[in-house]
Amino acid sequence: MSDFDSEAMADAGVENPKLPPHLELRRTRVLCKADAPTSTDTVQYSGAYASLGVDNSLRFDDFRNNFRVQVNRISHEDMEFDMVGVDPSIANALRRILLAELPTMAIEKVLIANNTSVVQDEVLAHRLGLIPIKVDPRLFDYLSENDTSNEKNTIVFKLHVRCAERGQRLTATSNELTWLPKGSELLKTSESLTSTSKPETYTSFTCSQDSMPEFAGNPISVYPDIIIAKLGFGQEIELEAHAVKGVGKTHAKWSPVATCWYRMLPEVVLTEEIEGKKAELLKQKCPANVFEIEDLADGRKRATVARPRACTLCRECIRDGDDWEKRVSLRRVKDHFIFTIESTGALPPEVLFTEAVKILEDKCERVISDLS
Amino acid sequence: MECASFRDQWNATFILAEEDHTLANALRFTLNQDPQVIFCGYSIPHPSDAQVNVRVQTTEKVARDVLKDAGQHLMLRCQHIRGTFDKAVDNFRTKNPPDDHPSQNMDSD
Ligand code: SF4
Numbered sequence: 229m230s231d232f233d234s235e236a237m238a239d240a241g242v243e244n245p246k247l248p249p250h251l252e253l254r255r256t257r258v259l260c261k262a263d264a265p266t267s268t269d270t271v272q273y274s275g276a277y278a279s280l281g282v283d284n285s286l287r288f289d290d291f292r293n294n295f296r297v298q299v300n301r302i303s304h305e306d307m308e309f310d311m312v313g314v315d316p317s318i319a320n321a322l323r324r325i326l327l328a329e330l331p332t333m334a335i336e337k338v339l340i341a342n343n344t345s346v347v348q349d350e351v352l353a354h355r356l357g358l359i360p361i362k363v364d365p366r367l368f369d370y371l372s373e374n375d376t377s378n379e380k381n382t383i384v385f386k387l388h389v390r391c392a393e394r395g396q397r398l399t400a401t402s403n404e405l406t407w408l409p410k411g412s413e414l415l416k417t418s419e420s421l422t423s424t425s426k427p428e429t430y431t432s433f434t435c436s437q438d439s440m441p442e443f444a445g446n447p448i449s450v451y452p453d454i455i456i457a458k459l460g461f462g463q464e465i466e467l468e469a470h471a472v473k474g475v476g477k478t479h480a481k482w483s484p485v486a487t488c489w490y491r492m493l494p495e496v497v498l499t500e501e502i503e504g505k506k507a508e509l510l511k512q513k514c515p516a517n518v519f520e521i522e523d524l525a526d527g528r529k530r531a532t533v534a535r536p537r538a539c540t541l542c543r544e545c546i547r548d549g550d551d552w553e554k555r556v557s558l559r560r561v562k563d564h565f566i567f568t569i570e571s572t573g574a575l576p577p578e579v580l581f582t583e584a585v586k587i588l589e590d591k592c593e594r595v596i597s598d599l600s
Numbered sequence: 601m602e603c604a605s606f607r608d609q610w611n612a613t614f615i616l617a618e619e620d621h622t623l624a625n626a627l628r629f630t631l632n633q634d635p636q637v638i639f640c641g642y643s644i645p646h647p648s649d650a651q652v653n654v655r656v657q658t659t660e661k662v663a664r665d666v667l668k669d670a671g672q673h674l675m676l677r678c679q680h681i682r683g684t685f686d687k688a689v690d691n692f693r694t695k696n697p698p699d700d701h702p703s704q705n706m707d708s709d
Contacts, residue, residue, distance in 0.1 A: 235641050270629075272628075272629050272632035272633060273632050273633075274632065274633050274634060274635045274637070275635065281637075284633070285633050285634065288673065288676060288677070291677060292680055292682070295680060295681065295684055296684070297681075297685045297687075297688040298683045298688060299689055299691070299692035301694075302689065302692060302693075309685075309688065311681075311685075312678075314681070315629050316626070317625045317626045318626050318629070318674075318677065318678075318681075320621075320625065320628040321622045321623065321625065324620075324621065325622060327620070328622075340613040399672075434709065438607045475613045507682040516708075546705065557636045578685075581685060582682055582686065583677050585681055585682040585685070586678075586682070588622075588623070588626070588674070589675050589678045589679065589682075590646035591619065591622075591623045592623075592672070593654050593671075593675065594677040595616065595623075595627070595667070595671040596668055596671040596672060596675070597666070599664055599667060599668045599671070600668070
């Protein structure tokens, strides 16, 4: 651990005075007023409250004590969790990494042998590129400029569909993409044909991918039931698609998430008792059904905040004059993130998140090693 | 990494190649929390160049070491985040055993 940590810890012996409540509120909450939110920034500078004798510096121990993760929902393709006690800059870095810097495999090169469908070659290639491929990208290498395509950096799929002359029109879906574990089957038509050497294909696999332990009994597939093209009578598509490893920064097709986002925890506070008619009105106003009516012992009715998490911050409850804005205070907790990850299928969402954190760690490591 | 200023070691601009807001903003946050830092900010000089300039001005320690500390700190935080997250997922899994959807087997970590 570095010096400033131990220094902070020495300080920690003395009780760090608390900020006055109005400043503490602005430090930790976004205040959502009827016209605009205020106090939206986070106070990062360590000496921001030095004049009040309050230390705002980083303490790793405090972070460790306060940081909390709670999983709300998890399935093979999406998850939601609460991440509490972290600055938006870190939460956002992780979100950005998930979207743009985690590698996946996606179709990059399409060799079209025949296409008589109404979908033009380039549009077809683009559509193919966007089909998620269900394979762990960590098993593959990047294909760089001068590399030849081999079994460690390329996945080859074949698509050959033809609509009969009569009967039904045909819808070609991603189910028709067949994996070619031995690599390309298309022969290069060149002078080499005249020579005695073996005819070359567009890849040079040294072994079949299905003989590799990772894929034996676990064939590579794509996300099913995605419509690629609709074929009329007699139309045909024959092509080969080569998938390589890449990141979302280069093209969104490599993004491992359908989307990934967070929202700050909403906090709805009633600053005064709201009773009777007004309580009914407040409950009615809210489209997200945040409020509930409570029956008091003496027969009065009082509004309570029952489901603050459901608040979408539409601000409907504080419209209609100043009075409501005084009664209801809408806030967001600055360091509480409700994080949602929707995977496209290459990796389960929880693995995506751990991988994203690892990438941020690697970035830090690069900075450190560059400076050493 | 390049250091754009050699005049004095307490005020320096570091050029991080192949990085963007992702790292720079997180680093700026970490640096700003260090009591040694009197100023820290970053800029991306041109959107089509993949580089960020991080400006660090410090009091006692030289800027270089302070930046290194910040990197270390951020890394420690990341490790803690990862550990806590993994535990939370395990916790959730034991409480709510997964339905046996075939894709569940994909989980490799
Ligand atoms: S802001 Fe909208 S969703 Fe939130 S409590 Fe008010 S009315 Fe309900």
